[in-house]
Amino acid sequence: MSRDISPKVITLMGPTASGKTALAIKLVQEFNCEIISVDSALIYKGMDIGTAKPTESELKYAPHRLINIIEPNESYSAADFRRDALNEIEKILLRGKVPLLVGGTMLYFKALLEGLSPLPAADETVRQQIALEAQTKGWSCLHEELSSFDPISAARIHPNDPQRLSRAIEVYRLSGRSLTELSQTKSDTFPYDVVQFAIAPTDRKMLHKTIEQRFSEMLAEGFVEEVRKLKARKDLHLDLPSMRCVGYRQCWEYLNGDIEYDIMVEKAVVATRQLAKRQLTWLRGWPELNWLESGEENNLATIMRLCR
Known part of the structure; x- marks a missing residue:
């Protein structure tokens, strides 16, 4: 029993x-x-x-x-x-x-x-735009962009990690706030x-x-x-x-x-x-x-x- x-x-x-x-x-x-x-x-x-x-x-x-x-x-x-x-x-x-x-x-x-954290939902249009930029400019250039508004995430995310790098940039473009800032707020x-x-x-x-x-x-x-x-x-x-x-x-x-x-x-x-x-x-x-x-x-x- x-x-x-x-x-x-x-x-x-x-x-x-x-x-x-x-x-x-x-x-x-x-x-x-x-x-x-x-x-x-x-x-x-x-x-x-x-x-x-x-x-x-x-x-x-x-x-x-x-x-x-x-x-x-x-x-x-x-x-x-x-x-x-x-x-x-x-x-x-x-x-x-x-x-x-x-x-x-x-x-x-x-x-x-x-x-x-209250992160915005994925947006396929924004993701496609980021992917297009990566093809023309390279992920290293996008990594430098991430460093300009979210140096903490940039230090944590490798330039050769396109999935996480794309998401960090996407979050900023959608919300106007960095992934680091939003991650400090919990539900x-x-x-x-x-x-x-x-x-x-x-x-x-x-x-x-x-x-x-x-x-x-x-x-x-x-x-x-x-x-x-x-x-x-x-x-x-x-x-x-x-x-x-x-x-x-x-x-x-x-x-x-x-x-x-x-x-x-x-x-x-x-x-x-x-x-x-x-x-x-x-x-x-x-x-x-x-x-x-x-x-x-x-x-x-x-x-x-x-x-x-």
Whole structure:
């Protein structure tokens, strides 16, 4: 029988391949929780193997909200996630359950817990104008322009990062205020009590080994064929956020004949390690975080104790 725990919301963060899903499923079985996914890859339909999406069996015992919600050719922002997550949290609370937010997309967690800046919505006309200027003058010239009105963003954004550079200029042209200035203003903060956990192995080598092993399992489960089906779609290409998910870009390049199979495997594993490193960097600076060790038998008891 499930047991009640008192906090209104629990978060379970961690790098990729750290054991978040397995622990979350145990929490659902043991306690009065329902899972909300906080993962920018699990949102996509048809991307199951390479994203390590929970299996049908796992979802039967522990349904995940906010997975399989959009097509890979569609966009989904941190603002979209915050809106949807707050909506799902309210539904779970009305059912007398405890929302358990699980994932490794730290930008989503940050948007949810800290609120969002009042940035203007994307404007395709302005973006096309910026892209045209980049073709004629070069991104380095546009980077100098950014430095003139937003030196802080210019110092943070590399001249060879056209996506972020374009967005910073677009924000200024649309609002007359710099990205730095607008980012200092947040929307409403998180309206619920929250207890936060992060899970990770203490040995970095162990995490690397798990990442390598998991990718091998993905390949055995048919990952290449999954990407082959995605590549056959006429509406998908490598510039989409969905195809920038680790593993997918490398496998696409292999199917394109650009790299050999062994190189694809190596590049995908390295990209996943780099993702895990970035996630851990975020987490080390995260406030009010209770750390759990991957595979530790007492993790459930620790969560129960800290949530009383």
